[in-house]
Amino acid sequence: MTNTANADLRKAKLAKTDFNNANLTHVNFTSANLAGAFFRSANLKWAIFEPDSLPLPQSIAYAKNLGYVTYKNNPAPLVQLKKSLYDAGFKDAAKQVNAALQRHDANLFEKIFFDYTCEYGANHLRPLLILLGLIAFGGLVYCFTAIRCNDANNYLITTRRVLKKKILPTNMPSVRICRLPKRIWIALLFSLQRSLRIGFREFSPNQWLMLLLPPGFEIESRGWPRVVSGIQSIICIGLIVLSLLSYFGRPFDY
Numbered sequence: 001m002t003n004t005a006n007a008d009l010r011k012a013k014l015a016k017t018d019f020n021n022a023n024l025t026h027v028n029f030t031s032a033n034l035a036g037a038f039f040r041s042a043n044l045k046w047a048i049f050e051p052d053s054l055p056l057p058q059s060i061a062y063a064k065n066l067g068y069v070t071y072k073n074n075p076a077p078l079v080q081l082k083k084s085l086y087d088a089g090f091k092d093a094a095k096q097v098n099a100a101l102q103r104h105d106a107n108l109f110e111k112i113f114f115d116y117t118c119e120y121g122a123n124h125l126r127p128l129l130i131l132l133g134l135i136a137f138g139g140l141v142y143c144f145t146a147i148r149c150n151d152a153n154n155y156l157i158t159t160r161r162v163l164k165k166k167i168l169p170t171n172m173p174s175v176r177i178c179r180l181p182k183r184i185w186i187a188l189l190f191s192l193q194r195s196l197r198i199g200f201r202e203f204s205p206n207q208w209l210m211l212l213l214p215p216g217f218e219i220e221s222r223g224w225p226r227v228v229s230g231i232q233s234i235i236c237i238g239l240i241v242l243s244l245l246s247y248f249g250r251p252f253d254y
Contacts, residue, residue, distance in 0.1 A: 011031045147178045159222070
């Protein structure tokens with residue numbers, strides 16, 4: 001079968017049917033018999049999955065868009081499918097089905113913080129990709145601030161308003177303007193530092209990063225860059241935690 005999109009297969013007898021590579025988007029499987037059916041590489045996006053009998057886990061584990069199957073009234077078949085996939089060792093597919101269950105009744109808060117970030121635990125790499133994007137975006141933002149330095153490898157990221165008021169750190173009584181290449185480097189390094197402010201005892205990526213820099217190297221911030229960098233640190237810590245929980249656990253299990 002190739003294209004059965006939008007088909008109404010309610011109460012259909014589909015035991016041992018070959019749906020491999022088929023387009024099953026928006027197909028209604030309510031009360032259908034899917035025992036022994038094959039779904040390898042089938043596109044199940046937005047398919048209504050409420051069959052009376054389930055396919056074998058190995059027959060559906062490699063279907064496409066398992067995270068977007070849905071139901072109208074009865075979540076039990078999807079819950080059973082998720083359990084059978086877990087029991088058979090298809091953890092990635094089971095996490096996708098769990099994401100589908102979570103998406104059914106998700107509110108806006110859950111969509112923004114748990115779906116768009118890690119797909120309810122089904123995508124542990126997405127938080128890290130967002131983290132890299134934040135580091136690059138933060139570096140771009142800090143690059144347009146007033147970056148100053150002295151002769152002792154001390155750098156200050158601040159605003160012109162703060163400079164006019166001469167609110168400078170005690171270790172930087174006098175500062176000078178940094179050239180553009182160094183501004184870009186310092187802005188990206190500062191963004192990276194603020195994104196890695198997480199650790200426990202000896203495990204501290206930020207401290208390891210500092211060991212690669214010259215002795216006495218330090219970047220400080222004043223004004224709104226300090227506030228923005230604090231918010232950035234909180235967001236990045238949350239993304240790292242989401243990635244670790246998604247990889248090692250089942251934080252959003254339905």
